[in-house]
Amino acid sequence: MLVETDGDTVLSSRGAITTGFSNSLQTVVREQVHSKTRVRYPMVRKGFLASPEHPQGVRGQDEFVRVSWDEALDLINAQHRRIRESYGPSSIFAGSYGWRSNGVLHKAATLLQRYMSLAGGYTGHLGDYSTGAAQAIMPHVVGGNEVYQQQTSWPLVLEHSDVVVLWSANPMNTLKIAWNASDEQGIPWFDKLRNSGKRLICIDPMRSETVDFFGDAGEWIAPHMGTDVALMLGIAYTLQENGWHDRDFLQRCTTGYEVFAGYLTGETDGQPKTAEWAAAICGVSAAKIRELAQLFHENTTMLMSGWGMQRQQFGEQKHWMLVTLAAMLGQIGTPGGGFGLSYHFANGGNPTRRAAVLGSMQGNVAGGTDAVDKIPVARIVEALENPGGAYQHNGLDRHFPDIRFVWWAGGANFTHHQDTNRLIRAWQKPELVVISECFWTAAARHADIVLPATTSFERNDLTMTGDYSNQHLVPMKQVVAPRDEARDDFEVFADLSERWETGGRARFTEGKTELQWLETFYDIARQRGASQQVTLPPFSEFWQANQLIEMPEIEQNAQFVRFAAFRADPDANPLKTPGGKIEIYSERIAGFGYADCPGHPMWLEPDEWHGNAEEGQLELLSAHPAHRLHSQLNYTALREQYAVAGREPLTIHPQDAQARGIADGDLVRVWNARGQVLAGAVVTEGIRPGVICLHEGAWPDLDPAAGGICKNGAVNVLTKDLPSSRLGNGCAGNTALAWLEKYNGPALTLTAFDPPASA
Numbered sequence: 001m002l003v004e005t006d007g008d009t010v011l012s013s014r015g016a017i018t019t020g021f022s023n024s025l026q027t028v029v030r031e032q033v034h035s036k037t038r039v040r041y042p043m044v045r046k047g048f049l050a051s052p053e054h055p056q057g058v059r060g061q062d063e064f065v066r067v068s069w070d071e072a073l074d075l076i077n078a079q080h081r082r083i084r085e086s087y088g089p090s091s092i093f094a095g096s097y098g099w100r101s102n103g104v105l106h107k108a109a110t111l112l113q114r115y116m117s118l119a120g121g122y123t124g125h126l127g128d129y130s131t132g133a134a135q136a137i138m139p140h141v142v143g144g145n146e147v148y149q150q151q152t153s154w155p156l157v158l159e160h161s162d163v164v165v166l167w168s169a170n171p172m173n174t175l176k177i178a179w180n181a182s183d184e185q186g187i188p189w190f191d192k193l194r195n196s197g198k199r200l201i202c203i204d205p206m207r208s209e210t211v212d213f214f215g216d217a218g219e220w221i222a223p224h225m226g227t228d229v230a231l232m233l234g235i236a237y238t239l240q241e242n243g244w245h246d247r248d249f250l251q252r253c254t255t256g257y258e259v260f261a262g263y264l265t266g267e268t269d270g271q272p273k274t275a276e277w278a279a280a281i282c283g284v285s286a287a288k289i290r291e292l293a294q295l296f297h298e299n300t301t302m303l304m305s306g307w308g309m310q311r312q313q314f315g316e317q318k319h320w321m322l323v324t325l326a327a328m329l330g331q332i333g334t335p336g337g338g339f340g341l342s343y344h345f346a347n348g349g350n351p352t353r354r355a356a357v358l359g360s361m362q363g364n365v366a367g368g369t370d371a372v373d374k375i376p377v378a379r380i381v382e383a384l385e386n387p388g389g390a391y392q393h394n395g396l397d398r399h400f401p402d403i404r405f406v407w408w409a410g411g412a413n414f415t416h417h418q419d420t421n422r423l424i425r426a427w428q429k430p431e432l433v434v435i436s437e438c439f440w441t442a443a444a445r446h447a448d449i450v451l452p453a454t455t456s457f458e459r460n461d462l463t464m465t466g467d468y469s470n471q472h473l474v475p476m477k478q479v480v481a482p483r484d485e486a487r488d489d490f491e492v493f494a495d496l497s498e499r500w501e502t503g504g505r506a507r508f509t510e511g512k513t514e515l516q517w518l519e520t521f522y523d524i525a526r527q528r529g530a531s532q533q534v535t536l537p538p539f540s541e542f543w544q545a546n547q548l549i550e551m552p553e554i555e556q557n558a559q560f561v562r563f564a565a566f567r568a569d570p571d572a573n574p575l576k577t578p579g580g581k582i583e584i585y586s587e588r589i590a591g592f593g594y595a596d597c598p599g600h601p602m603w604l605e606p607d608e609w610h611g612n613a614e615e616g617q618l619e620l621l622s623a624h625p626a627h628r629l630h631s632q633l634n635y636t637a638l639r640e641q642y643a644v645a646g647r648e649p650l651t652i653h654p655q656d657a658q659a660r661g662i663a664d665g666d667l668v669r670v671w672n673a674r675g676q677v678l679a680g681a682v683v684t685e686g687i688r689p690g691v692i693c694l695h696e697g698a699w700p701d702l703d704p705a706a707g708g709i710c711k712n713g714a715v716n717v718l719t720k721d722l723p724s725s726r727l728g729n730g731c732a733g734n735t736a737l738a739w740l741e742k743y744n745g746p747a748l749t750l751t752a753f754d755p756p757a758s759a
Contacts (some may be wrong), residue, residue: 001015001029003029003457003479007503010029010479010654012027013028013029013030014027014306015082015184017472017548021187021188023176025182025627025628026182031637032438033479035635037439038438038439039437039755040483040484040485040755041066041759042066042485043067044448044449044450045063045064045065047638052078053079055431058428059428059446059447060424061704064756067759074499075449076496077496077499079432080092080278080432081433084405088372092122092404092405093122093380093383093403093406094112094113094407095124095125096109096408096409097255097411097413099411099629099630100410101529103476105360105361106454107360107361108486110576111493113364113371115493115497115500115508117370118497118501118508124373125377126375126376126377127730129416129726129731130307130394131307132311132376132428133311133315133725133730134310134319134730135148136727138323138341140583141323141583142323142563142575143575144576145640148378149342149348149468150349150562151343152335152562154350155559156335158196159336160337161300161337162336163198164193164199164302164304165201165202165550166204166306167228167303167304167306167309168228169305170344171210171659172187172210174485175345176626176629178465180463181464183472185471186347198627199219199295202219203231204221204222205691206621206687207685209626222283222687224281224283224433224610224688225691226735227281229314229601231278231281232322233273233321234289236325237524239293239297240261240264244293244553246328248330250330252570253566254581254582255581255582255584259599260584270593290720291643296329300675305318305339305340306344309734311730311731311732312724313606313724313732314596315732316724317601324600326338332567333565335560335564337562346466347468351553351560351571352560353535353553354475354551354554355529356528357464357470358473358523365507366510367507375400376723378417379729381417381423382400383748388400394728404430405432406430406432406434408434408435408607410489411443412630412631412632415697416630417721418719418720418731418732418733419674419717420717421674421717426701432448433449434447435447435487437453440754440755442699442700442752452486452487454486454489455486458478458480459478460477461476461518462522463476465548472548473551475548477543477730489510515543553571589727592726606735608657608736609737613690617672617737618737618738618739619692620694620734620737621692621693622716622734623695624695627642634699634753635753644680645665645681647678648695648712648714648751649711650670650679650680650681650693650740651684651693652692653684653685654683656689656740662681665680666681666742666744667742669739670713672718672737674718675718676718677694677708678713698715699712699714699752701714702717703748706746709748711749711751718736720732720733
């Protein structure tokens with residue numbers, strides 16, 4: 001972004017790279033810095049301050065008291081020592097998870113863990129909410145996680161693919177963001193795809209922004225939620241019954257197809273997975289299923305999968321079956337064929353540049369203690385509920401630690417975790433909860449101590465763009481001074497390190513200031529660049545110039561084909577699987593004995609889906625929003641582009657709306673056994689009948705006086721908190737049913753973005 005400032009106030013912001021596509025998320029820096037929702041001072045919950053070792057009051061309901069920075073840090077230091085000495089390092093959860101303020105230095109979770117390693121270790125986390133199921137299953141199947149790896153290059157897709165399928169992917173939303181800086185360089189490739197004349201298919205319960213972007217060039221197919229494996233099995237059966245599966249590829253490059261084929265044809269369970277069988281489950285006609293099988297067989301087909309369909313119960317099966325389908329087509333490792341799991345994220349497929357890549361802050365200090373335990377990130381609530389309890393993860397017997405102290409920095413767990421009310425109950429159990437935050441999120445409101453953090457516009461940093469492409473090296477110069485008493489996490493943890501031990505600040509900082517660290521990371525990039533024949537100017541010149549540096553293209557990378565070497569000679573280029581090949585049947589997974597993740601991909605009925613819905617229940621989709629990054633920016637004026645009746649919009653099909661007497665723009669109540677929310681109805685044929693959508697990321701705004709209803713439409717008040725399976729323990733946020741009615745109750749004022757009265 002380019003940010004315009006007079007030195008004290010942010011005036012405007014816009015994208016720094018011309019792409020021809022606008023990105024609304026780049027326009028609201030002013031509101032981020034100057035928001036009324038900012039945490040302005042260190043704050044302590046009143047009941048905690050009165051008696052830190054035996055707190056009074058209830059988290060989330062208590063008032064806050066302003067304290068000085070020294071008071072706040074002294075309080076944290078004293079309670080940290082007490083808890084660590086009483087219960088050991090595993091009792092301290094510092095596995096903060098979430099998106100981040102960009103940059104290679106000021107990453108809150110990394111700095112927190114660096115401090116905790118100096119103090120003697122902590123409990124961390126495994127996996128993530130984005131791809132928890134897929135990243136666990138893919139190493140068993142293809143030897144790598146695939147979700148965070150470079151894809152077959154876009155130039156080859158445009159040259160060689162005949163059919164491109166976006167399965168549970170909406171790149172027009174998700175390419176606005178990236179883990180490193182967002183440069184939107186993936187969107188022009190999809191624009192070229194739109195104008196390529198290729199057959200484009202989007203498989204999604206809702207008509208996404210990408211379907212609209214493709215227009216007449218694309219086809220939208222809407223299965224029931226959670227039924228993608230059944231749809232794929234119907235296609236696979238059609239390939240098999242017509243002899244369209246690639247026997248040579250299956251024999252040379254895979255193991256276990258015969259076992260899977262026994263299931264596919266019904267030999268093992270008596271149920272052939274025919275197109276008709278699949279149609280009855282997924283709601284896509286048998287004729288369409290057969291048409292897709294023939295289309296994929298007769299053409300070079302690229303299956304571009306998103307991640308939403310694996311954020312479900314049995315999510316591991318989705319991508320395992322996708323790979324199995326691609327293997328049956330026999331096109332894996334060909335230019336333009338096979339599958340790809342990150343074309344929709346951070347410009348996967350945009351060719352990697354010949355780059356000078358920045359160094360970054362390491363997680364722990366010299367001589368420090370790294371994580372002494374880790375829990376799957378999506379099972380934090382169970383860990384709090386069941387200390388010492390046994391659980392399975394990826395074939396291992398594990399036990400939850402006894403967590404007494406939670407420090408969350410750089411994430412909004414109250415927004416991204418499922419079943420908010422269950423989380424609130426579990427969140428009362430630790431003895432100390434500290435939140436480092438820029439804004440009064442629900443997590444901050446449920447803390448004992450809240451520390452005001454700077455935004456990334458109030459400090460200096462460096463970053464790359466593109467994640468896979470390393471296309472640009474970007475200076476992130478401080479735009480304005482920190483607001484009120486906000487401080488950089490780097491300085492906060494340095495101060496705490498000195499309180500922990502004499503000389504701790506020097507150990508934490510290694511004697512370097514912010515700019516000295518940035519120069520160190522930049523010099524690492526200069527060294528790496530030299531090996532790539534990329535020359536960077538001295539740091540002082542780069543910093544003074546304040547211009548991004550674009551890395552040179554390399555023709556070889558524009559010809560990259562994922563799995564090409566493996567396909568050409570599987571024996572000489574084995575995958576990192578037990579047999580060196582694609583594992584359609586995994587003896588290792590079968591040996592775990594998990595009913596929720598058997599030894600080959602299977603259709604497993606979710607706990608909540610249309611097949612067991614009660615009268616009037618609808619399937620609940622929690623898709624990625626267009627004008628937020630998850631929960632980031634929910635408080636900004638971008639809400640005016642999507643809010644309905646002042647609430648989060650709820651997408652509903654006309655026949656479902658008519659059956660409930662709901663009109664476009666009505667305020668509606670959505671509920672199930674887990675909770676209830678208010679939302680604004682958007683009545684459209686752009687969603688499958690029987691499905692409703694509340695985009696994830698709305699800030700929870702629960703009103704105890706109104707039965708605990710969430711006034712802002714936060715979907716995770718309604719979603720089910722269960723693991724995808726015992727293999728991956730990923731989140732299953734897209735497994736939920738709910739009822740819906742027009743709201744005729746008392747008017748309720750939105751308060752999600754108002755700071756606590758005492759703040």
